[in-house]
Amino acid sequence: MSEFKIPFGGRAHNYTEEEIESVVSVMRTGGTLTQGAHRVEFEERLKSYSGAANAFVVNSATSALELAATLCQLDSRAEIVIPGHTFTSSAYPFAKHGVKIVWADIDSNTHVVSLAQIEKLVSDQTRAILVPHLYGYGCDMNPIREFAAQKNLILIEDAAQAFGVEVDNQKVGTFGDFGIFSFHSHKNITTLGEGGAVLVKDDALADLVPMLRHNGHCSFSEPRDDYWIPAMGNLDIPQKDEKLLWPGNYCLGEAECALGTRLLKRADKINSEKRKRAIQFIDELAEFNELRFVRENTRRHNYHLLAAEVIGIDRDAFIRRMAGHHRIQCVVQYYPLYRYPFYKKIGLGDANCPLTDRYFDRMVSFPFSHLLDEAELDQILEATKESVRHLRS
Amino acid sequence: MSEFKIPFGGRAHNYTEEEIESVVSVMRTGGTLTQGAHRVEFEERLKSYSGAANAFVVNSATSALELAATLCQLDSRAEIVIPGHTFTSSAYPFAKHGVKIVWADIDSNTHVVSLAQIEKLVSDQTRAILVPHLYGYGCDMNPIREFAAQKNLILIEDAAQAFGVEVDNQKVGTFGDFGIFSFHSHKNITTLGEGGAVLVKDDALADLVPMLRHNGHCSFSEPRDDYWIPAMGNLDIPQKDEKLLWPGNYCLGEAECALGTRLLKRADKINSEKRKRAIQFIDELAEFNELRFVRENTRRHNYHLLAAEVIGIDRDAFIRRMAGHHRIQCVVQYYPLYRYPFYKKIGLGDANCPLTDRYFDRMVSFPFSHLLDEAELDQILEATKESVRHLRS
Numbered sequence: 076m077s078e079f080k081i082p083f084g085g086r087a088h089n090y091t092e093e094e095i096e097s098v099v100s101v102m103r104t105g106g107t108l109t110q111g112a113h114r115v116e117f118e119e120r121l122k123s124y125s126g127a128a129n130a131f132v133v134n135s136a137t138s139a140l141e142l143a144a145t146l147c148q149l150d151s152r153a154e155i156v157i158p159g160h161t162f163t164s165s166a167y168p169f170a171k172h173g174v175k176i177v178w179a180d181i182d183s184n185t186h187v188v189s190l191a192q193i194e195k196l197v198s199d200q201t202r203a204i205l206v207p208h209l210y211g212y213g214c215d216m217n218p219i220r221e222f223a224a225q226k227n228l229i230l231i232e233d234a235a236q237a238f239g240v241e242v243d244n245q246k247v248g249t250f251g252d253f254g255i256f257s258f259h260s261h262k263n264i265t266t267l268g269e270g271g272a273v274l275v276k277d278d279a280l281a282d283l284v285p286m287l288r289h290n291g292h293c294s295f296s297e298p299r300d301d302y303w304i305p306a307m308g309n310l311d312i313p314q315k316d317e318k319l320l321w322p323g324n325y326c327l328g329e330a331e332c333a334l335g336t337r338l339l340k341r342a343d344k345i346n347s348e349k350r351k352r353a354i355q356f357i358d359e360l361a362e363f364n365e366l367r368f369v370r371e372n373t374r375r376h377n378y379h380l381l382a383a384e385v386i387g388i389d390r391d392a393f394i395r396r397m398a399g400h401h402r403i404q405c406v407v408q409y410y411p412l413y414r415y416p417f418y419k420k421i422g423l424g425d426a427n428c429p430l431t432d433r434y435f436d437r438m439v440s441f442p443f444s445h446l447l448d449e450a451e452l453d454q455i456l457e458a459t460k461e462s463v464r465h466l467r468s
Numbered sequence: 469m470s471e472f473k474i475p476f477g478g479r480a481h482n483y484t485e486e487e488i489e490s491v492v493s494v495m496r497t498g499g500t501l502t503q504g505a506h507r508v509e510f511e512e513r514l515k516s517y518s519g520a521a522n523a524f525v526v527n528s529a530t531s532a533l534e535l536a537a538t539l540c541q542l543d544s545r546a547e548i549v550i551p552g553h554t555f556t557s558s559a560y561p562f563a564k565h566g567v568k569i570v571w572a573d574i575d576s577n578t579h580v581v582s583l584a585q586i587e588k589l590v591s592d593q594t595r596a597i598l599v600p601h602l603y604g605y606g607c608d609m610n611p612i613r614e615f616a617a618q619k620n621l622i623l624i625e626d627a628a629q630a631f632g633v634e635v636d637n638q639k640v641g642t643f644g645d646f647g648i649f650s651f652h653s654h655k656n657i658t659t660l661g662e663g664g665a666v667l668v669k670d671d672a673l674a675d676l677v678p679m680l681r682h683n684g685h686c687s688f689s690e691p692r693d694d695y696w697i698p699a700m701g702n703l704d705i706p707q708k709d710e711k712l713l714w715p716g717n718y719c720l721g722e723a724e725c726a727l728g729t730r731l732l733k734r735a736d737k738i739n740s741e742k743r744k745r746a747i748q749f750i751d752e753l754a755e756f757n758e759l760r761f762v763r764e765n766t767r768r769h770n771y772h773l774l775a776a777e778v779i780g781i782d783r784d785a786f787i788r789r790m791a792g793h794h795r796i797q798c799v800v801q802y803y804p805l806y807r808y809p810f811y812k813k814i815g816l817g818d819a820n821c822p823l824t825d826r827y828f829d830r831m832v833s834f835p836f837s838h839l840l841d842e843a844e845l846d847q848i849l850e851a852t853k854e855s856v857r858h859l860r861s
Binding site for chain 2: 095103111135138141167267268290291301303310319323326328329330395405408415417
């Protein structure tokens with residue numbers, strides 16, 4: 076019931092008959108619907124796809140970040156550097172632990188963070204760096220990784236929007252100590268709307284994930300003669316120094332896992348199709364200097380989102396023209412986190428991020444779901460041209 | 469690849485073609501896969517089914533309990549009374565907030581908690597009571613509700629196992645300030661393996677649930693001329709006195725919600741079929757005084773689980789006979805929470821619950837999924853008879 080002919084959209088892609096069948100098949104079997112063989116298979120496939128040593132699927136990328144924040148074991152004297160230009164789940168799980176977030180600015184060309192913005196914020200109290208590959212564009216990870224190693228900082232990659240993206244021929248998510256994926260409804264592949272994964276580099280920390288994901292459930296350490304003595308299963312809570320690592324229930328169901336395994340076969344195809352369409356779109360607008368895109372015709376960008384910086388014309392007037400005249404819903408992303416009441420209330424309302432502020436005030440994000448057909452993309456393109464021309468005059 | 473002919477089982481019921489179609493239909497539409505119209509419909513149906521003023525669906529009963537624990541706004545001087553005989557998610561979300569759990573014992577006949585066990589544990593520091601309707605048997609809620617009202621205590625009903633159960637012609641979950649449902653793989657109805665709901669009595673607290681469920685997302689309070697100014701949406705964090713109410717991502721996907729709505733049509737039928745089979749099973753064993761069941765041929769029991777107390781023969785020898793000779797997997801539930809390393813490590817290893825200890829050491833829980841057919845139930849019955857007779861001699 077949208078007022079828009081082309082809304083921004085809440086859905087990333089359609090499902091093939093095979094993908095639908097993977098869900099139906101789990102529904103028809105009599106097996107468990109959670110914590111079963113499909114989860115194991117999805118995790119194995121994620122490891123081979125990404126090259127990660129350890130991969131764990133969970134019910135959202137937020138849950139993956141909650142797990143990473145718990146495993147970082149940071150106390151309230153610690154600082155973490157996070158760009159203000161990201162989705163809130165990149166940040167608030169760390170704030171829950173009392174860690175002080177220091178807001179990093181972004182690069183003016185790529186609109187993601189690079190080492191230049193990070194290194195000047197590192198203090199004696201800094202313990203970690205979080206790098207979001209926002210829009211699906213892979214940050215320049217090798218310099219950041221080297222810096223983190225040299226300074227002994229934990230490195231977390233939020234690749235929620237960048238599944239399948241490669242930087243220097245390596246999948247994002249595998250550079251850091253932790254890598255986060257999202258399979259949310261908006262993402263390039265989605266496990267029925269909610270879902271995520273966390274990659275964990277350290278084997279000892281990886282060993283803790285199954286119990287932290289599932290209420291503290293674990294095995295008994297001593298061998299047992301009878302499966303029910305002293306109980307069916309054990310419950311424990313990892314402890315480091317005085318700090319307790321609290322679990323949650325972050326389990327992803329079997330149908331979602333079977334679907335995820337199936338979607339991995341199509342992930343690269345969806346990414347390259349989106350990239351091809353994005354490059355066409357950008358190149359069609361080459362003469363329109365008012366719109367400045369990040370053009371990256373390699374695996375470094377999956378074009379989860381298609382965004383532009385608006386220069387020389389009024390950005391808000393452009394969105395108004397697109398919405399009112401063409402009934403096409405463009406949006407703006409991402410409100411700098413430090414501007415929200417949420418972060419102000421928790422004492423994180425201060426930042427010195429002029430490029431973040433400027434980009435937010437200038438940017439526009441176009442509808443760009445994989446569901447859009449060629450005719451719809453053409454409509455967006457023509458409407459964009461018309462709107463820019465209209466505002467030029 | 470079970471070693472058992474009849475394993476205890478991880479799956480509660482099959483799906484009808486209509487239920488499968490409800491999921492397929494969501495997969496085929498181009499709409500959002502989370503936080504959409506199916507969630508709204510599932511919540512509306514849950515309200516009319518249960519008679520609750522406010523119902524919110526989430527990705528697990530654990531998440532529902534995390535939300536309830538957050539909304540209780542208890543500080544670390546507070547105490548909550550919880551039976552030691554329950555699943556861990558009834559308890560640990562409260563412990564996360566630093567609340568001291570005081571372990572209640574259970575009634576020796578019903579094996580659930582009643583006012584008699586609760587009232588003697590209430591101190592000046594007690595702020596809340598949590599009542600699990602374990603096994604699917606409805607606790608005697610009216611005396612507990614009156615007591616809680618008189619003492620000004622928050623009342624939480626963990627009805628994870630008791631969906632559709634009635635006490636004094638009222639659905640469990642609606643007596644308390646908060647009511648919890650589970651739609652996990654094991655439960656009488658399951659939304660693809662994971663899922664749950666929280667009922668919230670107070671309208672002001674209910675208003676907070678959508679933002680707490682979804683990363684703190686909320687609307688702007690001031691009217692807006694443009695949908696993207698100052699941003700697409702707002703983020704806030706509720707605050708009471710000094711205490712912050714942290715959000716999470718507890719969203720349940722649209723396919724699960726569509727399936728849940730469809731399953732509500734069948735919930736009463738599944739419950740009554742399970743009850744009918746349970747009563748038959750119990751009555752067939754009427755001559756076997758060694759097995760003492762809770763026999764409740766009314767809507768007060770949905771027989772999510774079928775459990776018995778073993779008297780006069782060796783419980784462990786009985787389970788061994790069932791497993792080894794008949795290849796039928798019985799289990800024991802619920803290891804008293806205070807015995808786990810988890811609760812010992814967080815200072816909750818002490819309890820005075822002799823009936824909980826005695827029941828745990830004597831109880832047996834039979835495979836009792838709705839998937840089992842008559843022939844399998846007969847096998848369990850005959851094996852039970854043989855095993856008791858064998859151990860008598």
